[in-house]
Amino acid sequence: MRISSFLLKMTSLRQAFSLILSNPLVCSSRSAERFLENWPLLNIVIRKFQLSDHEAVTAIFRDGMEEHIIPSFTHAISQPLHITVTLCFFTVGYFLGGGSVVLGLLAGGFWIGLLYYCCYEFYAGYARLKLNTDMWDIAGFYLSSPDNCFWVAEAEINGQPQIMGIVAVEAKELPDSGQKYGELFRMSVSSASRHTGLGWRLGQTVMNFCKERGFSKIVLQTTSTHIAAVALYYKMGFKLVQTHKQAEAPRWGLWLVGVSILRMEKILQPFEGM
Numbered sequence: 001m002r003i004s005s006f007l008l009k010m011t012s013l014r015q016a017f018s019l020i021l022s023n024p025l026v027c028s029s030r031s032a033e034r035f036l037e038n039w040p041l042l043n044i045v046i047r048k049f050q051l052s053d054h055e056a057v058t059a060i061f062r063d064g065m066e067e068h069i070i071p072s073f074t075h076a077i078s079q080p081l082h083i084t085v086t087l088c089f090f091t092v093g094y095f096l097g098g099g100s101v102v103l104g105l106l107a108g109g110f111w112i113g114l115l116y117y118c119c120y121e122f123y124a125g126y127a128r129l130k131l132n133t134d135m136w137d138i139a140g141f142y143l144s145s146p147d148n149c150f151w152v153a154e155a156e157i158n159g160q161p162q163i164m165g166i167v168a169v170e171a172k173e174l175p176d177s178g179q180k181y182g183e184l185f186r187m188s189v190s191s192a193s194r195h196t197g198l199g200w201r202l203g204q205t206v207m208n209f210c211k212e213r214g215f216s217k218i219v220l221q222t223t224s225t226h227i228a229a230v231a232l233y234y235k236m237g238f239k240l241v242q243t244h245k246q247a248e249a250p251r252w253g254l255w256l257v258g259v260s261i262l263r264m265e266k267i268l269q270p271f272e273g274m
Helices: 002-022 029-037 039-043 051-066 069-077 080-096 101-131 138-142 198-212 227-235 251-257
Strands: 045-048 149-157 160-173 180-189 217-223 239-244 261-267
Touching: 045 198, 051 101, 051 138, 051 149, 051 160, 051 180, 069 080, 069 101, 069 251, 080 101, 101 251, 138 149, 138 160, 149 198, 160 198, 180 198, 198 217, 198 227, 217 227, 227 261
Parallel strands: 180 217
Antiparallel strands: 045 149, 149 160, 160 180, 217 261, 239 261
């Protein structure tokens, strides 16, 4: 029994290192250490969404959006324009308060608070909007058509199945040629499974799905502050095709946040024999 257990562990270890070496996202020593710390994630299964997944899926989506609030705020407040405006608010408050440093700080703090509120609403507001639209009825929106799909990545942690990541695709048509293409949505990975290659696997799942249906390309939109996500998409072969400021948020809020919307796409080569 001990020998069998030892051989089983050695086999799992060999599979782990094979996956590390074959995945460009986990080839560094630091990422490899993180990968092995998340040993149970080796057994992740990517499958279609089920109704029982809804609570866990929405939690991952909401947490994934809201975790960008602080990095976005840090990016915004470090911009020269916002530093200048903060100093101006402090100066005006100082002089209007008769040389009161406290009033100066309150005036500067007002501007900083406004910036944080805009960053919060940009991401948390977007999450609320989507949780009341397509994420409210995932099965109806993504699983009612054979050309749409929603996947979850599930791992067994301490004997209990847990959702570790999500991704979706919606089929669309080019207006001029009528060719179908896929738009990638809702890519999100839980913090516990970062740097394990799970995002790469979810992306590959979408690409294989689109290739099987003969889609011409995959497109997606993300924000300039999603640095890790943008890096992942570049490694997967996506190219930046457009940068714009059109989002489901007030234009003045988007301007204050200083975030750009990145549109990326990847041209697909069909599977051999299709």
